[in-house]
Structure formats: structure tokens, C-alpha cells
Amino acid sequence: MNGKILIVEDEEKLAALLHDYLQQNGYDAHRLGSGLEVVAWVREHAPALILLDLMLPGRDGIEICKDIRTFSSVPIIMVTARIEEIDRLLGLELGADDYICKPFSPREVVARVKSVLRRAGSEQTxxxxxxxxxxxxxxxxxxxxxxxxxxxxxxxxxxxxxxxxxxxxxxxxxxxxxxxxxxxxxxxxxxxxxxxxxxxxxxxxxxxxxxxxxxxxxxxxxx
The missing domain is CATH 1.10.10.10 (Winged helix-like DNA-binding domain superfamily/Winged helix DNA-binding domain)
Known part of the structure; x- marks a missing residue:
């Protein structure tokens, strides 16, 4: 496996599709559908990267990203259907490494994951x-x-x-x-x-x- 990827997405079909594509590309993919579970899971499992949806039940992605950045530098790709520029910028200012807008192709997501991980790996951390x-x-x-x-x-x-x-x-x-x-x-x-x-x-x-x-x-x- 190339690394543990956490998919935080409440749309079950989309989460399953991303999970399957990442697994097929050699990643150890895991899914969470509620924003309330994310921070504790990240603390326990230390994933290599997080695909984090902006709109989630329980807690939104921006608050989760802010929380994670208090204890981890794990790469985070924000996923959103809200295309307003302020949301994109706010997500990145809070420490996200990239963002991707819905609708998207699973192949595009895998390509982004590879790119962000390659960039993170080059930092030798x-x-x-x-x-x-x-x-x-x-x-x-x-x-x-x-x-x-x-x-x-x-x-x-x-x-x-x-x-x-x-x-x-x-x-x-x-x-x-x-x-x-x-x-x-x-x-x-x-x-x-x-x-x-x-x-x-x-x-x-x-x-x-x-x-x-x-x-x-x-x-x-x-x-």
C-alpha cells in the first residue's frame, strides 16, 4: 500500500466510488461520513492524507481542518460543491493543501492525491x-x-x-x-x-x- 487515505464524505455513493478508485491505485482507503468522528480518528490512525468534504453532518470541514492543524501537518485536500472564492481561500488559509470542486472525476481526485503526497514527500518530513x-x-x-x-x-x-x-x-x-x-x-x-x-x-x-x-x-x- 502507498499510504493510508481518509475519505470524509457523507454522500455514500461518492465515498464508495472514491474508496474503490484509491484502493485500485494502491492506497489504503478509509471512509467516515460524520464530521464528529474525524479528529479522533486522525489522532489515532495518523493517515498520510485526508480528503475532507466541506459540508458534513455534525461539524463542517473548515472547523475540522482548523482543529487538525493544531496537532498535525497531514496533507488535507478540501472537497466542496460550494464554488464561491471565499470558501476556497478560507479552506486554504486554514491549512488545507489543495481543494477540488464537485462534480469531479475519481481519476482527477487520484491525480490530486498523488500530486499532494509527492509534494509532501519531497519535504522529507x-x-x-x-x-x-x-x-x-x-x-x-x-x-x-x-x-x-x-x-x-x-x-x-x-x-x-x-x-x-x-x-x-x-x-x-x-x-x-x-x-x-x-x-x-x-x-x-x-x-x-x-x-x-x-x-x-x-x-x-x-x-x-x-x-x-x-x-x-x-x-x-x-x-
Whole structure:
């Protein structure tokens, strides 16, 4: 699969059509029909991209987009039948990456999805649960706040975040971040993890993202 795509659309036939086209193009597509479900789903599943309808039951797309931007930089394509310029501009000003107007062809939507994902990928960033890791700059932010990580701390966090839920031993983590074969003890990894947790907690005391697995090692997961 090329990535998890969330389709937020209350028109059942249209949502099913988009779902099928995206699946056929190698994406892991998921559907939601109510605006009330979206933010919690995004927090839990960290999609690669969101197709977000403007008019939804429960909450409208603009409010949802504004909410998501407080904790995630996930690419968002706004979908609307309202073609007034103010709606388009407002959607983009709130942090949407693109918009597409109804009626549209599913092929056009797939092309837009590919384009936005390609653009996002070229920025060499990882987004997960409010974390944004900018590899070229070795910069990590949580809900928009800089974590001020050292290069080693950044590499360690990047490696863990890339495989959520996977448990890594201390030796695997050492091998990943120290490529020069230097002699490093288990305590060094423990020290880096402790500092990472402290910096994350300084930004968000409720964010328990790096977990110890007794007798094994560590994992990144939002529980």
C-alpha cells in the first residue's frame, strides 16, 4: 500500500466510488461520513492524507481542518460543491493543501492525491500524532513547539516513529544511530530515551509516546 487515505464524505455513493478508485491505485482507503468522528480518528490512525468534504453532518470541514492543524501537518485536500472564492481561500488559509470542486472525476481526485503526497514527500518530513520530524534540518516539533533535540536524539526518535508499535531492543537502537561501530553501553540508550521523554513532556505533559517494554526495549506508540 502507498499510504493510508481518509475519505470524509457523507454522500455514500461518492465515498464508495472514491474508496474503490484509491484502493485500485494502491492506497489504503478509509471512509467516515460524520464530521464528529474525524479528529479522533486522525489522532489515532495518523493517515498520510485526508480528503475532507466541506459540508458534513455534525461539524463542517473548515472547523475540522482548523482543529487538525493544531496537532498535525497531514496533507488535507478540501472537497466542496460550494464554488464561491471565499470558501476556497478560507479552506486554504486554514491549512488545507489543495481543494477540488464537485462534480469531479475519481481519476482527477487520484491525480490530486498523488500530486499532494509527492509534494509532501519531497519535504522529507514525518508526521505522526502531532509530531513533525524535518530530516534535512534535524528539527522535531510537537503540536508546533520545537523539541530542541540533539542529532542523536532526533535519529532515535525518527527511527522509533517510522514503525509505530514495533518494539526495538537497545542493541537494535544502538546499531541504528551509531554507524561508526563505537562501543556504547545499554545505559547510553536509556539516557537518550530519558532525555527524549523529558523534552516531549516539557511541551505536552500528557503525551506518553515512547514506552518501555520490560526485558525487551522500547517502542513508539500512542495508547
Amino acid at each position: 514525518i508526521q505522526a500524532h502531532g509530531l513533525v520530524l524535518d530530516e534535512p534540518r534535524y528539527r522535531a516539533t510537537l503540536t508546533g513547539n520545537d523539541l530542541d533535540l540533539t542529532a542523536v536524539e532526533f535519529k532515535l526518535l525518527q527511527f522509533l516513529v517510522a514503525s509505530p508499535g514495533r518494539i526495538y531492543s537497545r542493541q537494535q537502537l544502538m546499531d541504528q544511530i551509531y554507524h561508526d561501530q563505537r562501543t556504547v553501553s545499554d545505559r547510553t540508550i536509556d539516557s537518550h530515551i530519558k532525555k527524549l521523554r523529558k523534552k516531549i513532556a516539557s511541551v505536552d505533559p500528557e503525551a506518553e509516546l515512547i514506552h518501555s517494554v520490560y526485558g525487551v526495549g522500547y517502542k513508539f506508540e500512542v495508547l
